[in-house]
Amino acid sequence: MTGMRLFWSTCPKCMKAFVVAWELRHAKRKLICPHCGHRYLPEQSAAIDERHAE
Amino acid sequence: MPKAGKTRPSGAGARAPKSLGSYLDRIRNDPAEFRTVSRTVNPLNFDVTAVLGQLNQRREYPTVQFNNPLDLHGKPSRFPIVTNLWGTRERCAEAIGLPRSDSGVRLGSLLCERIDRKMKPVVVSSKAAPVHANVLTGKKADMWMFPAVRHFEMDLGAVLTMGMIAKPPGEEFYNITFVKAFPETGQRAGLTVHTLHMSRILREFEQRRERCRVAYVLGHHPAFWLGTLNNTPWGDNEYATCGGFLQQPVRLAPSVTWGRDFLVPADAEIIIEGEIIPGERTVVNPFGDISTQYQAQQLGPVMEAKAITYRDGALFQDVFSGHREHMLLGSIPREGTIYNHLKNKLGNVVAVHMPYSGCARFTAYVSIRKTEEGQAKNAGLQALAHVPNLLAVVVVDEEIDVFNEEHVLWAVNFQVDPARDISLITNMRPPSDPRALGSTRVIIDATRPTHIAFPTRLRVPQSALDRVKLGEWLDAVKGGVR
Numbered sequence: 082m083t084g085m086r087l088f089w090s091t092c093p094k095c096m097k098a099f100v101v102a103w104e105l106r107h108a109k110r111k112l113i114c115p116h117c118g119h120r121y122l123p124e125q126s127a128a129i130d131e132r133h134a135e
Numbered sequence: 136m137p138k139a140g141k142t143r144p145s146g147a148g149a150r151a152p153k154s155l156g157s158y159l160d161r162i163r164n165d166p167a168e169f170r171t172v173s174r175t176v177n178p179l180n181f182d183v184t185a186v187l188g189q190l191n192q193r194r195e196y197p198t199v200q201f202n203n204p205l206d207l208h209g210k211p212s213r214f215p216i217v218t219n220l221w222g223t224r225e226r227c228a229e230a231i232g233l234p235r236s237d238s239g240v241r242l243g244s245l246l247c248e249r250i251d252r253k254m255k256p257v258v259v260s261s262k263a264a265p266v267h268a269n270v271l272t273g274k275k276a277d278m279w280m281f282p283a284v285r286h287f288e289m290d291l292g293a294v295l296t297m298g299m300i301a302k303p304p305g306e307e308f309y310n311i312t313f314v315k316a317f318p319e320t321g322q323r324a325g326l327t328v329h330t331l332h333m334s335r336i337l338r339e340f341e342q343r344r345e346r347c348r349v350a351y352v353l354g355h356h357p358a359f360w361l362g363t364l365n366n367t368p369w370g371d372n373e374y375a376t377c378g379g380f381l382q383q384p385v386r387l388a389p390s391v392t393w394g395r396d397f398l399v400p401a402d403a404e405i406i407i408e409g410e411i412i413p414g415e416r417t418v419v420n421p422f423g424d425i426s427t428q429y430q431a432q433q434l435g436p437v438m439e440a441k442a443i444t445y446r447d448g449a450l451f452q453d454v455f456s457g458h459r460e461h462m463l464l465g466s467i468p469r470e471g472t473i474y475n476h477l478k479n480k481l482g483n484v485v486a487v488h489m490p491y492s493g494c495a496r497f498t499a500y501v502s503i504r505k506t507e508e509g510q511a512k513n514a515g516l517q518a519l520a521h522v523p524n525l526l527a528v529v530v531v532d533e534e535i536d537v538f539n540e541e542h543v544l545w546a547v548n549f550q551v552d553p554a555r556d557i558s559l560i561t562n563m564r565p566p567s568d569p570r571a572l573g574s575t576r577v578i579i580d581a582t583r584p585t586h587i588a589f590p591t592r593l594r595v596p597q598s599a600l601d602r603v604k605l606g607e608w609l610d611a612v613k614g615g616v617r
Contacts, residue, residue: 085565087431099289099421102433112432113418115291 088131094119096127106131152402153356153381154265155217155450158230162198168226170197177205178216178284179293187219187455196222196459200450204282207293207318212282214405214451220357221460227467230357231380239538240486243470246380250365254378256385256398264388264401265446272391276443277321278407281353284453287423291432292317294422295324296454298363300350300399303336304343308372309398310336311363313454313464316351316438317419325419325435326411331523332369337436340413347411348397349438350390354404354452356381364468366522374400391442404452405445409438425465426494427457462495469522473499476521477514484514488537497526500537505582512558515578524566529579534592545592546581556580 086103092114099115101123111120123129151157162168170190176182183201190197198220206212221227224238228245237245261267271277283293295316302309312333316324328334340347362380363373378384387398392408399406419435454461466489477484485502489495499522503514511530518528531537531546551557558578565574583589 085431100429100431102420102431104433105418108434110418110434113291115289115421115432 086133088123088129090123090126091128092117092119093121093125093127098128098130103131152386153358153383154402154446155220155354155356155404155452156448158356158358159198159200159217159450161229162226166197167195168197168223169200171200171202173202175203175205175211176201176216177209178282179205179207179209181285181288183216183218183284183453184286184455187458190219191458198222198226201282204451206282207279212280212451214280214282214445214449216282216284216453217354217450218284218453219455219458219460220452221361221464222455223459224463224467227357227361227463231361232358232382240488243467243472243487244474245471246361246468247365247471247475249362249379250367250376252379253372253375254381254384256372256374256378256387258387258389258395258398259401261388261391264386264399266399266401266403266406267388267391267444268447269445269449270391271443272441274321276407276440278316278318278324278440278443279321280443281318281405282451283318286456287429289421289429290423291418291420294456295351295353296456297351297353297452298360299326299333300352301333301336301347302397304339304345306370308370309374311352311373311377313360313363314351315419315422317435319417322440323417324409324438324440325417326438327419327422327430327433327435335369337411340411344413346413348390348393349409349411350397350399351407351409351438352400352403352405353407354450355400355402358382359385359400360464361468364465366468366472374398391444399444403446404449405443407438407440408442408444409440412437412439423457425457425461425496457494459491462491466495469496469525470499473501473518473522473525477501477503477517480517481510481514483510485533486537487518490540490543492540493527496524499525499528500540500543501528501530502533502535502537503530503582504533505585508584508586511580511582512578515558515580516560519560519563519576519578523564525576526566527577527579529581531581532583535581543581546583547579549592550581550583550589551579552584 091098095117097116201216225235228238285293299314310332312330315327318324358380359377362377374385386401388401389395390397415437416434420432421429424430470487474487483504488500515528560576
């Protein structure tokens with residue numbers, strides 16, 4: 082199994098993706114898009130890639 | 136207010152306290168070691184890392200001073216940026232007073248010898264502390280006044296990449312650790328902490344619901360920083376360790392905020408005195424870090440700035456993350472740590488190297504004087520158990536130069552039986568960020584098997600190499616050049 086779990090979030094504003102630790106997936110904390118500075122909740126992501134090796 | 140980089144007083148004199156400026160004075164006339172950029176640069180717009188990245192592609196690793204950077208407000212900063220300080224092993228050797236010829240296999244262990252040469256720090260008055268020449272408190276203690284660098288395209292923003300000093304509750308020893316700080320506002324920064332000791336200090340303050348006092352140091356002599364990177368036991372006063380590396384006692388001064396209850400390095404360039412708020416977390420990262428990957432966005436503790444102090448002529452120091460200086464900064468002390476540990480435990484270690492291909496942190500090449508089967512795996516286990524975040528150990532015979540990756544990989548290709556010689560060690564502590572190996576470690580025994588009849592590597596006889604002088608044997612090239 083790989084190390085710390087993470088996911089990719091696609092910013093709903095600029096549509097660019099960035100990598101996020103799993104601790105923020107359901108923490109009800111807003112992510113900050115490093116590309117455009119937009120703040121949004123993970124469930125507002127335009128897309129989420131949360132595939133993980135078991 | 137003085138324009139910091141322009142008004143620096145001379146630090147000349149053999150007995151003068153060592154500082155970043157006094158070190159730069161030694162290299163600034165050598166263009167292979169020191170370059171300047173005097174046009175205006177915007178560190179938020181990747182100007183700084185674009186310069187460093189292109190030098191890196193040219194395989195040039197000078198320290199670079201950017202004389203006219205913008206600050207985080209977009210205004211001209213009073214602080215020049217100095218970066219890529221540890222870009223070569225030779226500079227790392229010279230920084231602690233060793234000759235350049237000691238920059239190879241011996242450097243790690245020579246560095247580790249300094250750990251035992253601790254020098255008790257001395258306390259001077261605030262008036263005698265250059266770093267207290269300029270003091271800003273309250274709203275004037277604005278972290279956005281710094282020309283903080285945004286390094287890579289997916290980084291969350293500008294980052295302070297230097298070291299933080301703290302002491303545990305009720306204790307009188309100081310821990311110094313490289314910690315990244317993301318200034319959200321002028322007074323508030325999110326932190327990422329990756330070392331066991333600093334994490335423990337923060338945890339102990341959190342359990343008490345007390346604020347943790349810290350001094351974030353943005354610039355000091357390179358030997359000071361090399362002194363902070365060693366695997367020293369909990370309870371060691373790292374100011375004393377740094378003194379051993381500097382070869383003079385670290386001068387400490389009472390902090391502006393807490394007085395003699397918290398001492399700060401008097402000869403630093405810039406210090407942020409801050410407090411970490413218990414229980415508070417903010418979003419930090421992504422950040423392109425040592426593995427040359429992005430660390431994922433996560434939650435980190437929050438530091439509140441209480442005061443900023445800086446010397447006249449202060450320089451703002453930055454680490455070019457994920458590149459040579461970042462790698463060497465950690466790898467050289469670890470090479471020494473592993474070498475000394477194996478020497479004490481097994482006695483047959485010849486050399487240790489942490490190659491750039493493993494980002495100088497996650498892979499170690501170890502050569503041993505092998506006399507029987509099993510010794511290579513034993514060496515690998517000892518190294519993995521002793522150095523956190525080390526993921527892979529390749530053990531070779533003493534004839535293999537661990538600094539020559541081609542030689543090491545030859546041994547892996549031709550002396551390893553994967554079914555027998557590759558050992559996976561599972562369920563170890565996972566690294567603090569994602570790695571392909573996760574909680575698994577790997578040991579590769581690439582030593583020549585001694586329990587079966589096995590070929591040896593070809594070689595031209597040494598006696599022939601010694602006898603044939605190339606300059607005498609090769610015919611002269613037309614024009615007289617040989």
